[in-house]
C-alpha cells in the first residue's frame with residue numbers, strides 16, 4: 001500500500017504546510033512582473049486579486065497565491081452561497097480525497113469534519129468509498145471532487161454517499177467533463193489511473209439515486225472570478241472552453 005501511494009504521487013502530508021507556504025510567496029512577485037496585464041481576477045479562496053497563472057494549455061487557470069484552479073474556486077463560491085456561517089455550524093462534513101484549502105475551511109467553520117481517502121495517510125479515515133464505514137444518516141455534506149472516475153463500482157459508491165447523508169443533505173460530486181458521453185472501461189487501462197472517462201451525461205447516474213441534482217456553471221457567478229476553463233490548442237491559437245460544472249445532489 002505504501003508503494004502505491006508513492007506511485008500515485010501522494011505524500012503523507014508532512015511537507016504540505018511548507019509547500020503551501022513557499023507557493024504563497026510567488027504571488028506578490030508574479031503580481032509585480034505582470035502588473036500591466038489586462039487580465040486581473042479575484043480568488044474567492046484566498047482573496048488574491050491580480051493576474052492568474054496558465055496551467056499547461058489552460059489559460060489564466062491558477063491562482064498564484066493559493067494555487068487553486070477553476071473547479072476549486074467555483075466550489076468555494078457555491079459553498080459560500082449555500083452555507084451561511086450559521087448553517088455551516090450545524091453541518092457534519094465528510095470530505096473524500098481532501099483538498100488542502102477546503103479542509104481548513106471545513107475544520108474551522110463547520111460543526112464536525114472527517115477527511116478520508118483510500119490510500120492517503122494525511123486523512124482521518126482510510127476507506128473505500130464503495131463501502132463507507134458509517135451508519136445511515138451520519139452527515140449533512142459529502143464533498144468528493146474528481147473521485148468517482150477512479151471507482152470501479154461507481155453506482156455502489158453513489159448509493160453509499162446517499163445512504164450516509166441525512167435527508168436534505170448535499171453531495172458535491174464533480175467529475176471531469178471529457179466527452180459528451182461517458183466511456184466506462186472494464187479494467188483500468190495500463191496508461192491511466194481513471195477507470196472511466198466521464199462526460200456530460202454522467203450526472204444522470206446521480207439523478208437515478210438522488211432526489212434532486214442542481215448543476216452550477218461559471219455563468220452564475222461574476223466574471224471577476226474567472227471560472228471558465230479556457231484551453232488553448234497547442235497547434236494553433238484556437239481557444240475552446242471545457243465545461244466547468246459542479247453538480248450538487250440532494251438526498
Ligand SMILES: [Zn+2]
Pocket residue numbers: 043044045046047048063064065066067068
Ligand atoms: Zn487563491
